[in-house]
Amino acid sequence: MAGNSDPLTPRAKLAVTAGKAVAAASRAAGRGSGSVIGGKVALRLDPDLLARLAQNLDVVLVSATNGKTTTTRLIAEALRAAGPVVSNALGANMPAGITSALAGGSDAKFGVIEVDEKYLAGVARDTDPKCIALLNLSRDQLDRAAETRMLAENWREGLAGSKAVVVANCDDPLVVWAASSSPNVIWVAAGQMWKDDAWSCPSCGGVMQRPGDDWFCGECGFRRPTPSWALSGDHVLDPHGSAWPIHLQLPGRANKANAASSAAVAAVFGVPPQVALERMYQVQAVAGRYDxxxxxxxxxxxxxxxxxxxxxxxxxxxxxxxxxxxxxxxxxxxxxxxxxxxxxxxxxxxxxxxxxxxxxxxxxxxxxxxxxxxxxxxxxxxxxxxxxxxxxxxxxxxxxxxxxxxxxxxxx
Incomplete structure (x- = not known):
């Protein structure tokens, strides 16, 4: 859409301006960043604003129970090798916060967006993403999000037939089941320490068998797909079998897993693993985490x-x-x-x-x-x-x- 440099209607421009003004007033009053209230006002004025703001961007959506804010940061750093990026880097991950973030990135080529698990299907509908990263699903906020299989069901239905390339963790049975409705999936072996939400088969309810790192349902045959990317110690293995070293300032195995998924996403946009992983080293802390x-x-x-x-x-x-x-x-x-x-x-x-x-x-x-x-x-x-x-x-x-x-x- 290179020729169409300004997709915003007068109403959309008014909504963006009003949202920014409200956000600035909220910051001045000491009530935080103002991104959520600004986005709410903007969406009230133009309910289609998120779709309009996303239409000139190559959008990546990142969703998971754990690690989405950090992975969003890592992907954003990697994609900056290929062009300017706009991102909701502070973790305001529901439609209002996402709208607010995109409104601030008029010259961006890529939109790297963290999305709350409950809102993934709706945001995917609005933003027409090129890529969706699904990292994990585990119990969280039981009073709000209900149980994990229902979230997996939402993802599965919401992503069915999506044109997006889905980059999904093949070690989490709930993520695999959710992603399997998509026609174009890249599987990443990112590991899964927490297994207590995936002992029964999400497809038929049978008991999961878990020999070593593998898993399968003994009753319906639902099983771990073969990954094309994998985390192996301190390296990422790419689809050609090359091992690329992970150098992060962020600690722990979970962040290496986030880096492996991020490298797979970056490759979808033509950024080679070596370049992507080198750029991820810039990330020292994420919204105060690990500081x-x-x-x-x-x-x-x-x-x-x-x-x-x-x-x-x-x-x-x-x-x-x-x-x-x-x-x-x-x-x-x-x-x-x-x-x-x-x-x-x-x-x-x-x-x-x-x-x-x-x-x-x-x-x-x-x-x-x-x-x-x-x-x-x-x-x-x-x-x-x-x-x-x-x-x-x-x-x-x-x-x-x-x-x-x-x-x-x-x-x-």
Whole structure:
């Protein structure tokens, strides 16, 4: 569409201008970035605005329960090798936030968009993506998102017959089932530490067999597809069998998996793996995640973990005992108000760490840690917890709004 440089109607332009004005007013009032309220106002004025803003872009959508904000950042960095990118890099991932982000990228060639799992099908309809990355599906916000198989069903129906190239994790049976309705799928072996949402077959309900890294349903024959890309240790294997080293500043196996999926997406747009992976090294922290900050003369590393699968991955990358660990859990609207997921997290992995507990739901967490036989202290706030921590870098793990509270307190 190179000849059509300005696809926006007068109404759409008015909607964009009004949205930006409202967002600026929200920022000036100290109420955050303003992207969500700005996007809501813009969409109210022009309900088709998201589709109009996307029509001149090559769009990539990224959806998952864990890792979508980081993977969106990695893909955006990789695609900048091929042209300007607009992205909702701060994680406002519902239609209003996405609209707001795209409204700010008038000269962009690529739109790299993180999408909340519940909204994927609708955003895909509006933005006509060239590529959709599906990383994982696990239990999260049980009061809002219902159970994972229903989300997989939404994805499967919403993506059926899509023209997009779907880059999907073949190690997650729910993702495979969701992606299998698409005619054009590239399978990536990105691994799956958390398996507790995929013991029964999403296709027939039979029991999954899991020999080694493989999986299949003994009853209906639904099975793991053969990947064309794979994470192998510290390398990405491409479809030709070449191994490309992963150099990241972000820690942990989960981020290597995110890089493998991101390299597969970049290749869809002609960016070679070596170039894509080199560019991903630029990403040091994502919306404060993994940042090491100084607070009360101590080093604190800020880690976000929102659900059982995320906590499991996070435990695998913290410093070994006796590194002190601060855990903070809230249950506000953005977190999901149901904290029963705490019982799905294996807190025995923290044995040997001095643990300090805070947040709105510190007592829920305390009961869970008591049952897991962990040594911990309940604290009123971050300041008190840091003062009580023994020497060493402090690992701070928090769920969504608790993480935002902590960032504000440390001035990050």
């Amino acid at each position: 090491v900050v100084q607070f009360q003369n101590r080093d604190l590393r800020l880690l976000l973990a929102k659900n059982p699968a995320g906590w499991l991955e996070t435990f695998s990358l913290i410093d070994p005992p006796p590194a002190p660990v601060i855990l903070s859990v809230n249950a506000r609207g953005a977190d999901g108000t149901d904290t029963s997921w705490l019982w799905d997290v294996d807190y025995t992995r923290l044995t040997g760490h001095p643990i300090f507990v805070l947040g709105d739901r510190k007592l829920d967490l305390a009961v869970r840690l008591e049952v897991a036989n962990q040594h911990f202290q309940v604290c009123e706030n971050l300041d008190q917890a840091v003062q009580l921590c023994p020497p060493g870098r402090i690992e701070v793990i928090a769920n969504y709004t608790a993480f935002q509270d902590l960032r504000r307190r440390v001035g990050n």
